[in-house]
Amino acid sequence: xxxxxFLSGINDYKTIGDLRGCINDTHSLRRLLIDxxxxxxxxxxxxxxxxxxxxxxxxxxxxxxxxxxxGDRLIFHFSGHGSQTVDRDLEEEPDRADELxxxxxxxxxxxxxxxxxxxxxxxxxxxxxxxxxxFLLDCCHSGTGTRMIEPNLLRAVETDFRSSxxxxxxxxxxxxxxxxxxxxxxxTLNAASHVGAHPSTxxxxxxxxxxxxxxxxPPSVQLRINRARSRSSFSELLEATRSRGVxxxxxxxxxxxxxxxxxxxxxxxxxxFHGAFTYYFCDTVRRLGTAASSARTVQSLRQTLADERxxxxxxxxxxxxxxxxxxxxxxxxxxxxxxxxxxADTVPTADQWQSLLATLQQIxxxxxxxxxxxxxxxRESGRSLVYCHGICQHDPGYSDPWWHSLSPHLNLxxxxxxAADRHEVLWSEHVTRVDRAIIEAADPVEQQKIAMSLQEIxxxxxTREVDAQIVERGQVRGRGDMQGPIEARALEPEGAxxxxxxxxxxxxxxxxxxxxxxxxxxxxxxxxxxTDVIRPLLRRGDSxxxxxxxxxxxxxxxxxxxxxxxxxxxRVHNWFTVGSALAISFVTRRLRPDDGRKPTVVDNWINLxxxxxxxxxxxxxxxMQVDHEYLRLRPVGCADFFGLVSPACAHSSYFVPANTAVNxxxxxxxxxxx
Numbered sequence: 001x002x003x004x005x006f007l008s009g010i011n012d013y014k015t016i017g018d019l020r021g022c023i024n025d026t027h028s029l030r031r032l033l034i035d036x037x038x039x040x041x042x043x044x045x046x047x048x049x050x051x052x053x054x055x056x057x058x059x060x061x062x063x064x065x066x067x068x069x070x071g072d073r074l075i076f077h078f079s080g081h082g083s084q085t086v087d088r089d090l091e092e093e094p095d096r097a098d099e100l101x102x103x104x105x106x107x108x109x110x111x112x113x114x115x116x117x118x119x120x121x122x123x124x125x126x127x128x129x130x131x132x133x134x135f136l137l138d139c140c141h142s143g144t145g146t147r148m149i150e151p152n153l154l155r156a157v158e159t160d161f162r163s164s165x166x167x168x169x170x171x172x173x174x175x176x177x178x179x180x181x182x183x184x185x186x187x188t189l190n191a192a193s194h195v196g197a198h199p200s201t202x203x204x205x206x207x208x209x210x211x212x213x214x215x216x217x218p219p220s221v222q223l224r225i226n227r228a229r230s231r232s233s234f235s236e237l238l239e240a241t242r243s244r245g246v247x248x249x250x251x252x253x254x255x256x257x258x259x260x261x262x263x264x265x266x267x268x269x270x271x272x273f274h275g276a277f278t279y280y281f282c283d284t285v286r287r288l289g290t291a292a293s294s295a296r297t298v299q300s301l302r303q304t305l306a307d308e309r310x311x312x313x314x315x316x317x318x319x320x321x322x323x324x325x326x327x328x329x330x331x332x333x334x335x336x337x338x339x340x341x342x343x344a345d346t347v348p349t350a351d352q353w354q355s356l357l358a359t360l361q362q363i364x365x366x367x368x369x370x371x372x373x374x375x376x377x378x379r380e381s382g383r384s385l386v387y388c389h390g391i392c393q394h395d396p397g398y399s400d401p402w403w404h405s406l407s408p409h410l411n412l413x414x415x416x417x418x419a420a421d422r423h424e425v426l427w428s429e430h431v432t433r434v435d436r437a438i439i440e441a442a443d444p445v446e447q448q449k450i451a452m453s454l455q456e457i458x459x460x461x462x463t464r465e466v467d468a469q470i471v472e473r474g475q476v477r478g479r480g481d482m483q484g485p486i487e488a489r490a491l492e493p494e495g496a497x498x499x500x501x502x503x504x505x506x507x508x509x510x511x512x513x514x515x516x517x518x519x520x521x522x523x524x525x526x527x528x529x530x531t532d533v534i535r536p537l538l539r540r541g542d543s544x545x546x547x548x549x550x551x552x553x554x555x556x557x558x559x560x561x562x563x564x565x566x567x568x569x570x571r572v573h574n575w576f577t578v579g580s581a582l583a584i585s586f587v588t589r590r591l592r593p594d595d596g597r598k599p600t601v602v603d604n605w606i607n608l609x610x611x612x613x614x615x616x617x618x619x620x621x622x623x624m625q626v627d628h629e630y631l632r633l634r635p636v637g638c639a640d641f642f643g644l645v646s647p648a649c650a651h652s653s654y655f656v657p658a659n660t661a662v663n664x665x666x667x668x669x670x671x672x673x674x
């Protein structure tokens with residue numbers, strides 16, 4: 001017998017967020033194979049960090065298969081980031097996305113830097129008869145990693161914690177405190193699982209920080225995935241789910257850290273960093289013994305992870321595999337198509353039942369109307385428009401000027417439909433007219449602390465924005481009519497920046513939003529104002545356009561996330577976040593929930609930011625799952641102060657009639673898309 005194993009793990013990535021426990025995973029699994037399964041040390045190859053490239057993995061696979069014979073046990077293991085890209089076949093994957101393993105030099109536009117699930121499937125066709133091959137994948141979206149079992153779309157409404165591949169606004173302090181950590185490692189630290197923390201200071205980058213082994217695709221790739229999904233009919237997806245099951249040709253066993261719609265945790269466990277799946281897999285096998293069945297092992301492993309407050313659900317495929325760990329597939333149970341033992345014995349949680357109910361209700365509605373489902377861009381017969389304002393007092397009719405700026409750019413049918421069913425959310429009275437007893441019930445110290453923090457953050461953002469404008473002004477002045485890139489040049493001071501140029505949007509009303517963040521009663525009342533407007537529209541199956549501004553984008557986010565489990569048949573066709581406070585890390589860390597995931601009722605999330613707007617900015621940079629961004633747009637209608645744009649004016653420039661770049665080229669274009 002020539003048992004062999006090829007193990008790989010990446011802690012230090014070249015281009016994306018670093019991890020901490022992947023190399024330890026290779027050590028843990030190596031010791032398990034030697035101590036418990038009798039593998040020879042020289043029959044185990046380990047590759048880490050810069051060694052984990054595509055050519056090296058191919059060599060490892062060939063080495064595993066070389067001279068293999070019936071009865072041999074072969075192990076292929078990977079610990080690192082997982083991600084997705086658009087399905088290259090545009091029809092094989094029900095969700096129109098290919099899962100992939102992120103290798104050392106990960107680049108979504110270079111197929112040499114990642115390993116697709118399609119490629120792993122192709123590898124499995126080379127396995128000789130009688131040879132036992134086991135894949136262990138400890139990364140995000142690893143379920144169905146060898147593409148032999150279709151993903152269960154009924155679970156797609158559930159997600160877990162996520163990570164960001166971009167810097168947040170507060171990361172400079174972290175980089176100073178952790179100079180070795182690099183931009184890539186700092187940028188992933190806003191993801192958390194069972195501890196639920198979004199690190200923002202050096203004190204928080206410690207054993208309590210849990211990272212997601214997920215590298216989110218860049219917006220351009222995510223947009224291609226969304227477009228591919230939009231071309232897929234609901235009937236095609238439904239047919240794909242009907243055919244889900246164990247592929248009869250599956251000649252290997254796959255252990256994966258999570259379902260294909262989940263993320264896997266990288267955490268501090270028992271004195272060091274590990275992948276939660278790999279650590280507890282090894283621990284469970286040692287505890288139960290090598291003779292324990294695979295079915296019993298996966299059940300125990302799932303329970304242990306749940307007890308340790310990890311939300312990921314490890315997968316065993318084929319699900320009917322019942323022989324001992326690393327045994328040949330022939331020792332499986334009753335054959336292909338058997339009910340997964342783990343699923344059969346596990347009682348669903350209340351949240352899982354609610355998620356399943358929501359999906360079934362969407363399916364029922366879609367079947368009745370012939371509509372599309374999920375992120376596939378449903379366009380029911382009903383059309384409606386909802387506006388949501390930011391902080392400070394807003395009175396009924398505040399959205400009339402916004403509508404008058406947009407409506408001329410819509411075609412006649414769309415304009416008539418939205419004009420007849422246009423709504424506005426009014427929530428300011430819940431923070432401007434508050435009973436004193438409610439305010440006194442809150443912690444005054446906490447309120448003051450948050451108010452001061454928000455004021456300081458806004459002032460700092462204004463200063464940075466004015467600084468950027470000064471640099472841009474100097475670059476343009478120095479360039480003249482020259483062609484080619486702008487070169488750095490010394491700027492000649494023109495005196496102090498006028499105070500008028502430092503107007504801070506909504507500074508006088510910051511206390512209003514502090515009440516929202518600190519008083520649950522007020523938060524619920526504000527969210528209810530939004531849901532009371534949009535819920536009836538979604539219940540009747542409308543295709544809704546939502547335009548939210550400033551701090552109202554926070555209200556819209558939390559409100560639409562609260563609607564997810566209601567199973568409403570309608571869809572939010574487009575959600576526009578304009579000058580969004582979600583671009584402020586201090587705010588996103590206080591969201592409920594704080595994972596940044598796009599609400600499942602939304603098809604397209606489009607973010608807009610104007611040059612000079614100190615509130616808005618990139619939402620990708622704060623870990624939000626936005627689909628498309630238009631950044632540093634021209635602040636139409638704003639007068640210059642010594643060549644500078646007032647942030648207060650820029651923050652309200654989106655809705656002026658002359659701003660056709662926003663109202664015609666963005667709002668109207670997206671609204672008219674089917």
